[in-house]
Amino acid sequence: MKTSAAISALVWALAGGAVAETLVLDASAPAPTPVEGTLKMGAGRAPDGTVIHVNNQYLLIGGKPVVPVMGEFHYSRFPRAYWEEQLLKMKAAGVNVIATYVIWQHHEEQAGQSDWDGDLDLRAFIELCQKHGLYTYLRPGPWAHAEVRFGGIPDWVVDSVPTRSNDPTYLSYVEAFYGRVAEQSKGLLWKDGGPVIGVQLENEYNRNGYLQGRDHISKLKEIALKVGLDVPLYSVTGWDNALFPRGEVIPVFGSYVDEPWSASATILPPKSSYMFQFGVRNEKGLGAQGSTSTQDDGSRDTDITPFFGAEYGGGVPTMYRRRPIIKPDDISKMTLTKIGSGVNLMGYYMFQGGQNPPGSPTREETVATGGYNDMAKLGYDFQAPLGQYGQAHPVLHQLKPIHYFLEAFGDRLAPTHTYAPVTQPSGSDDLKTLRWSYRGQGDAGFVFVNNYIRQYDMAAHQDVRFAVKLAGKTVTLPSKGVDIDNGDNFMWPVNFDLSGINLNWASAQPVTRITDGEGDIYIFAQSGDIAAEFAFGAEVTVKGAKLKEGLRIVSAKAGKGSVIRATQAGKTARILLLTDDQAKHLTKVDLGGKAHVVLSDAHVFGNDQGGFELRQTGKADFNFSIYPAPDKAPTGSAALKSAKKDGIFTVYQAKLPTKTLTAELTPLRPAQKAPPLKTYGPRNTPVVPEPESFAASAGWTIKVPSDALSGVADAYLDIAYQGDVARLFSGARLIDDEFYNGLTWRIGLKRYAEIIDKPLTLTIMPMREDSKVYLDASARPQFTDGQVAKVTSVTLTPEYGLTIRP
Numbered sequence: 001m002k003t004s005a006a007i008s009a010l011v012w013a014l015a016g017g018a019v020a021e022t023l024v025l026d027a028s029a030p031a032p033t034p035v036e037g038t039l040k041m042g043a044g045r046a047p048d049g050t051v052i053h054v055n056n057q058y059l060l061i062g063g064k065p066v067v068p069v070m071g072e073f074h075y076s077r078f079p080r081a082y083w084e085e086q087l088l089k090m091k092a093a094g095v096n097v098i099a100t101y102v103i104w105q106h107h108e109e110q111a112g113q114s115d116w117d118g119d120l121d122l123r124a125f126i127e128l129c130q131k132h133g134l135y136t137y138l139r140p141g142p143w144a145h146a147e148v149r150f151g152g153i154p155d156w157v158v159d160s161v162p163t164r165s166n167d168p169t170y171l172s173y174v175e176a177f178y179g180r181v182a183e184q185s186k187g188l189l190w191k192d193g194g195p196v197i198g199v200q201l202e203n204e205y206n207r208n209g210y211l212q213g214r215d216h217i218s219k220l221k222e223i224a225l226k227v228g229l230d231v232p233l234y235s236v237t238g239w240d241n242a243l244f245p246r247g248e249v250i251p252v253f254g255s256y257v258d259e260p261w262s263a264s265a266t267i268l269p270p271k272s273s274y275m276f277q278f279g280v281r282n283e284k285g286l287g288a289q290g291s292t293s294t295q296d297d298g299s300r301d302t303d304i305t306p307f308f309g310a311e312y313g314g315g316v317p318t319m320y321r322r323r324p325i326i327k328p329d330d331i332s333k334m335t336l337t338k339i340g341s342g343v344n345l346m347g348y349y350m351f352q353g354g355q356n357p358p359g360s361p362t363r364e365e366t367v368a369t370g371g372y373n374d375m376a377k378l379g380y381d382f383q384a385p386l387g388q389y390g391q392a393h394p395v396l397h398q399l400k401p402i403h404y405f406l407e408a409f410g411d412r413l414a415p416t417h418t419y420a421p422v423t424q425p426s427g428s429d430d431l432k433t434l435r436w437s438y439r440g441q442g443d444a445g446f447v448f449v450n451n452y453i454r455q456y457d458m459a460a461h462q463d464v465r466f467a468v469k470l471a472g473k474t475v476t477l478p479s480k481g482v483d484i485d486n487g488d489n490f491m492w493p494v495n496f497d498l499s500g501i502n503l504n505w506a507s508a509q510p511v512t513r514i515t516d517g518e519g520d521i522y523i524f525a526q527s528g529d530i531a532a533e534f535a536f537g538a539e540v541t542v543k544g545a546k547l548k549e550g551l552r553i554v555s556a557k558a559g560k561g562s563v564i565r566a567t568q569a570g571k572t573a574r575i576l577l578l579t580d581d582q583a584k585h586l587t588k589v590d591l592g593g594k595a596h597v598v599l600s601d602a603h604v605f606g607n608d609q610g611g612f613e614l615r616q617t618g619k620a621d622f623n624f625s626i627y628p629a630p631d632k633a634p635t636g637s638a639a640l641k642s643a644k645k646d647g648i649f650t651v652y653q654a655k656l657p658t659k660t661l662t663a664e665l666t667p668l669r670p671a672q673k674a675p676p677l678k679t680y681g682p683r684n685t686p687v688v689p690e691p692e693s694f695a696a697s698a699g700w701t702i703k704v705p706s707d708a709l710s711g712v713a714d715a716y717l718d719i720a721y722q723g724d725v726a727r728l729f730s731g732a733r734l735i736d737d738e739f740y741n742g743l744t745w746r747i748g749l750k751r752y753a754e755i756i757d758k759p760l761t762l763t764i765m766p767m768r769e770d771s772k773v774y775l776d777a778s779a780r781p782q783f784t785d786g787q788v789a790k791v792t793s794v795t796l797t798p799e800y801g802l803t804i805r806p
Contacts, residue, residue, distance in 0.1 A: 020463040024423075027419040027469060028472075031417035032417060035304070040247055041054060041232055043190070046193055054232070057415065059345060066410045068135070069094055070310065071098060071348045072100065073099070073350075075122065077356060080124065084132075087128055093605075097197070097347075099139060102139065104140070105152050123184045127188065136195045138181065140177070141202060141203060142163075147319075161173070164205070165216060179227040182229050199229050199231050199233070201236055205236060218248060235249055238252055251297065251308075252308045252347065254312050261372060262285070272284050273334040275435065276450070281299070282299065306344050307341075312347060313334075314384045314395070315350065318383075320374035320773065325741060333489040336490070339413075339448070340491065346403075362377045363377075366688065389748025396603075400586065401584065408510075412444065415441050419437065436448060436449045449491075458486045477505040477535070484530075485529070492507055498566070501536070501540060502536070504551055509525045511578070512588065514597050523576045525579070542566045589606050591612065591806050599649060602616040611803065611805040612803075613802070613803055621656075623652075626650050636802055661797075663717065663794045664703040672766075684772070698790070701760065701762075703760075712799060713750075719794050720792040721764055721790060722788045723766055723788060724773075725739055735752060766787040769787060
């Protein structure tokens with residue numbers, strides 16, 4: 001949009017007479033000084049003297065400002081045998097804090113019976129986090145929500161006492177439960193040298209009735225401290241008119257790019273997920289269950305609390321009435337926008353998908369039990385970066401470059417202040433005005449741009465430059481106008497220190513840095529199709545640079561593996577420019593105790609052998625490039641072959657035996673006429689069919705080769721189908737289920753190794769043509785005689801694994 005603001009400069013370009021657009025932002029006012037002592041937190045000093053401390057703006061660990069990346073992983077929804085592997089995948093993705101709900105009903109299904117063994121062994125889970133240098137954040141509720149029955153509070157509690165209040169009997173039950181959580185984490189808290197740095201109290205709490213309100217959160221914190229859960233950080237969710245005592249807890253925020261809990265059966269209006277936030281933290285469409293209050297304690301405490309996030313959706317759950325398909329761009333471009341809004345702890349819900357454990361009754365949230373949503377009985381994939389079976393979804397690769405930036409340069413970003421441009425969108429439905437912000441402190445900072453909204457097209461902008469007014473000078477970048485297309489989303493640095501040499505600005509996104517024998521090398525990524533420029537002062541020597549407006553500007557070609565060198569007064573700064581696609585496939589790993597970066601189309605993550613793993617589906621040939629070159633040639637679980645170097649990268653290849661797998665699908669019974677739809681509420685939203693209705697389901701048997709898992713890391717049963725509800729059984733045991741959303745249903749078989757030599761049964765409940773569930777346009781099925789329940793294909797896809805050792 002060509003702004004008419006007086007402060008904006010509209011000039012005629014000399015070539016072609018096109019109108020250039022310089023967007024203006026005033027960041028000359030100094031960033032506010034952090035305020036200390038505004039929050040009453042717990043013990044923040046570790047035995048080695050390292051202190052975790054929080055002021056009203058950001059978190060410090062050992063005196064260094066940080067911007068952590070926190071990812072939700074529910075240990076009780078994932079087999080213990082694979083916890084470690086998944087934690088290593090999260091670490092490789094740049095996650096450094098593992099958040100987990102401690103779901104009460106999973107541990108205490110019956111009164112007087114407490115189970116913390118096997119897949120419920122919280123202590124073992126925390127110890128694995130500690131083993132791999134991952135902080136842990138406990139979220140014990142007691143009402144967690146998590147899309148589980150009664151929000152995670154056991155039936156025997158719900159049946160007997162008023163919950164979520166200061167009822168004395170309820171509090172006695174909570175104290176006993178918190179005490180068992182404390183027992184599980186004894187010796188593993190930060191003050192004891194362990195990884196547990198925080199506790200979230202309750203969840204989505206906005207109740208203000210009898211024995212409720214702020215005093216309830218105060219009481220939960222009092223109980224937590226009483227039983228020994230003394231940690232550096234205490235938090236509550238801050239959205240939807242949250243109630244909590246001032247200064248006692250940190251409100252955390254979030255955003256989801258769709259609302260499966262919504263009653264709407266159509267595409268939602270443009271979400272505020274893609275808006276930069278200036279002075280506000282809450283967002284529309286992120287609501288709690290239960291009654292609401294007229295108070296807004298999240299807004300009340302913005303002066304004393306940092307802007308932390310806990311539920312920026314790594315995907316969304318598939319609920320019965322609404323089943324959106326989430327694309328990788330939907331999440332990654334929301335994430336960068338939120339960081340550009342001032343978020344100083346990037347927390348995802350979920351990062352690791354999962355599956356409800358078996359129980360009686362089953363553990364899912366349902367409308368029939370008073371819940372607001374209907375969930376699948378078991379499946380909780382969430383379309384998260386790491387899926388229900390541990391597989392890497394494409395969004396994982398798009399998030400890694402952002403996380404690596406926060407890890408490498410969070411100390412620079414955390415103290416910055418967020419500044420708004422002169423011209424801002426009129427609202428989340430303004431698809432014309434370019435969205436941007438600036439986070440800065442002093443003369444250094446970052447320009448953030450978002451021209452993306454899920455399911456909507458944004459206006460393209462031609463010949464754009466950005467002018468950031470700092471104290472005493474204005475920085476304008478790039479050197480000439482660039483075109484910003486629909487879907488573009490990026491972050492560019494201003495006055496960025498490169499090991500003692502100042503980079504005045506760049507039209508490329510910083511990713512990370514790696515150290516080799518010469519020192520630091522800084523890795524940047526090209527921003528879409530926008531040409532990358534790096535601008536230095538005239539006193540800096542850069543080969544191939546052109547002097548313009550008093551700056552030495554070098555244009556660079558991405559993806560060539562070559563290094564830009566800038567020198568000044570005996571110092572050298574080095575830059576490696578990757579393509580956007582290369583950056584998505586870059587992974588930081590340790591090899592033989594030294595940090596390296598690896599480029600590969602495979603999913604790469606560390607192992608406990610001093611090396612790393614590569615996983616890929618459907619392809620037995622591996623190729624990876626590594627920098628710096630290993631001190632000695634690595635070995636692999638298959639023979640490694642050196643290939644021609646790619647610029648500074650050393651290249652290796654390996655070939656595994658190809659495995660061909662075929663599943664046998666046999667019809668068992670045809671679908672019957674699905675019964676009439678059930679709805680509820682003032683908007684007649686659809687509810688999941690009643691148990692007896694599933695007699696109408698079509699059925700098939702599926703036979704998998706008994707050697708399906710031989711010689712591979714995993715094998716995926718991929719079922720393409722159309723219908724309403726799909727379920728997979730081994731005998732009478734339900735092993736997985738999902739609501740149809742148009743995506744191929746993928747089931748990892750390694751966790752079912754003991755039963756795959758027996759036939760499986762697939763059932764599909766027909767979807768009626770008059771169904772009111774929301775599906776994306778691409779997922780609308782083809783109906784016959786008013787309903788559909790059919791299988792398009794059943795295939796087996798091997799996942800190959802390659803282990804690299806130093």
